[in-house]
Amino acid sequence: MTQSPAKKDDGTCELSLEVNGERKMVRVYPMERLLDVLRHEFNLTGTKEGCGEGECGSCSVLMDGALVNSCLVPVLQAKDAAILTIEGLAAHEPSRRMQQAFLECGGAQCGICTPGMILAAVHLLDKQAQPTLEDIREGLSGNLCRCTGYMQIFEAVLEAARRGTSA
Amino acid sequence: MRSDPSDYRLVAPGSLHAAVSLLAAEPGAWLPIAGGTDVMVQYAAGKLSARKLLSIWNLPELRQIDVLPDEIRLGAGCTYTDLRNHEVVRRELPLLASAAQWTGGIANQNRGTIGGNIVNASPAADSLPALLVYDAELILVSARGERRLPYLGFHTGYKKTQLLPDELIRAISLPRKFSNFVPYARKVGARNAQAISKVCIAALGLLAVDVAHTPRIEDVRIALGSVAPVPLRLVETEKALQGKVIDGTLLILAKQTAISEISPIDDIRSTARYRATVAGNLIVEFLARLGAARDLRVDNSKLQDGPLR
Numbered sequence: 001m002t003q004s005p006a007k008k009d010d011g012t013c014e015l016s017l018e019v020n021g022e023r024k025m026v027r028v029y030p031m032e033r034l035l036d037v038l039r040h041e042f043n044l045t046g047t048k049e050g051c052g053e054g055e056c057g058s059c060s061v062l063m064d065g066a067l068v069n070s071c072l073v074p075v076l077q078a079k080d081a082a083i084l085t086i087e088g089l090a091a092h093e094p095s096r097r098m099q100q101a102f103l104e105c106g107g108a109q110c111g112i113c114t115p116g117m118i119l120a121a122v123h124l125l126d127k128q129a130q131p132t133l134e135d136i137r138e139g140l141s142g143n144l145c146r147c148t149g150y151m152q153i154f155e156a157v158l159e160a161a162r163r164g165t166s167a
Numbered sequence: 168m169r170s171d172p173s174d175y176r177l178v179a180p181g182s183l184h185a186a187v188s189l190l191a192a193e194p195g196a197w198l199p200i201a202g203g204t205d206v207m208v209q210y211a212a213g214k215l216s217a218r219k220l221l222s223i224w225n226l227p228e229l230r231q232i233d234v235l236p237d238e239i240r241l242g243a244g245c246t247y248t249d250l251r252n253h254e255v256v257r258r259e260l261p262l263l264a265s266a267a268q269w270t271g272g273i274a275n276q277n278r279g280t281i282g283g284n285i286v287n288a289s290p291a292a293d294s295l296p297a298l299l300v301y302d303a304e305l306i307l308v309s310a311r312g313e314r315r316l317p318y319l320g321f322h323t324g325y326k327k328t329q330l331l332p333d334e335l336i337r338a339i340s341l342p343r344k345f346s347n348f349v350p351y352a353r354k355v356g357a358r359n360a361q362a363i364s365k366v367c368i369a370a371l372g373l374l375a376v377d378v379a380h381t382p383r384i385e386d387v388r389i390a391l392g393s394v395a396p397v398p399l400r401l402v403e404t405e406k407a408l409q410g411k412v413i414d415g416t417l418l419i420l421a422k423q424t425a426i427s428e429i430s431p432i433d434d435i436r437s438t439a440r441y442r443a444t445v446a447g448n449l450i451v452e453f454l455a456r457l458g459a460a461r462d463l464r465v466d467n468s469k470l471q472d473g474p475l476r
Binding site: 011028029030031032033052053054055057060066067068069071072073074076077079120123124138139140141142143144 | 248
């Protein structure tokens with residue numbers, strides 16, 4: 001399918017979205033993936049591309065508070081939504097606790113899955129402050145890790161939940 | 168080869184009325200996209216032939232769950248998360264709540280919709296056997312109005328449905344008449360989340376005591392996924408079980424009837440032989456659970472394909 005460049009320019013639209021608390025305007029093709037817009041337009045490269053088909057969770061972000069795979073979101077569907085990426089979570093206390101627990105428990109190795117894992121884990125604790133190991137396995141089941149074997153990650157989430165309560 | 172976003176159009180009309188008007192103006196020209204968990208995968212792989220997409224994500228008219236006196240009406244745009252978190256769905260439609268919980272991971276459950284699952288029409292879809300056994304009806308909408316049709320028969324062949332090019336699924340209606348049935352659901356796959364089923368089952372059974380105080384199968388409904396070109400209701404197996412006492416002979420009959428009724432294939436996920444064996448075993452397990460209260464003994468040596476587990 002080839003189209004003339006002029007026609008291509010006509011296909012863009014301007015839309016507004018809230019990224020990590022800041023209102024942003026961006027000119028995009030409506031079918032661009034939210035993942036690409038975050039990485040290329042906003043330089044938020046903490047959101048990783050793994051499989052590109054919604055299987056691995058590396059591109060997880062929160063969209064209006066819900067965990068989503070940003071590789072499966074056409075950016076038009078994120079119009080006016082509030083997007084939180086791993087960079088936006090850095091200023092957020094429960095998330096810092098989670099990151100610290102990942103560091104201490106050996107929950108991060110190569111690091112590609114880690115931003116998605118942290119987002120999925122923070123999303124889980126947001127819904128369930130004291131998850132069981134089974135809840136954690138389910139909450140993180142859409143995030144694949146090829147390094148750790150998962151146990152250190154689950155331990156990190158349990159540890160973060162413990163610290164969250166004692167704090 | 169990745170798709171070029173500049174080759175595609177995507178519009179979000181913002182209301183159900185505007186969406187069906189657009190479909191009516193150019194029937195078949197627009198591909199509806201809800202949470203994108205199937206469409207965006209094809210797009211990423213460069214395999215999405217439709218070039219004009221119509222976003223129906225989050226249309227309020229499609230996102231409601233209405234609990235009416237005789238039916239539960241699920242908006243087609245309800246996500247798996249909406250379904251598994253809904254108290255009445257969990258209580259009265261446990262097979263659907265379980266299937267919603269097994270589909271994808273949390274991120275995909277937050278985006279994938281029940282209507283999308285039906286229209287995508289995969290024979291392996293986890294939630295569709297549940298809709299079959301619950302006697303679902305579909306409410307379809309177009310600019311011409313609404314029509315209602317039974318979900319059984321909606322899939323006319325592999326990835327083919329009765330949906331017309333100008334129609335959308337508006338809602339799925341489920342009668343509230345199965346709360347006293349024993350539910351049984353199981354997914355057999357490489358892992359529960361993020362893995363497509365090798366075989367999945369949804370079944371409902373009801374026992375009643377006859378004049379001689381013997382429990383018999385009063386009503387039974389069984390549907391399987393990944394064993395035929397469409398999600399399959401096992402009508403012959405159900406007939407063979409109706410009114411019967413659950414004993415070892417019946418289990419063998421049920422297993423054999425089920426295996427003769429399905430047409431599984433070899434593919435990347437499993438083999439026809441494995442699927443047939445597992446399908447038979449799932450039915451035996453369901454019946455054993457249904458009859459469990461009576462200390463049912465299964466003579467595994469008489470079962471054609473070996474032990475229950």
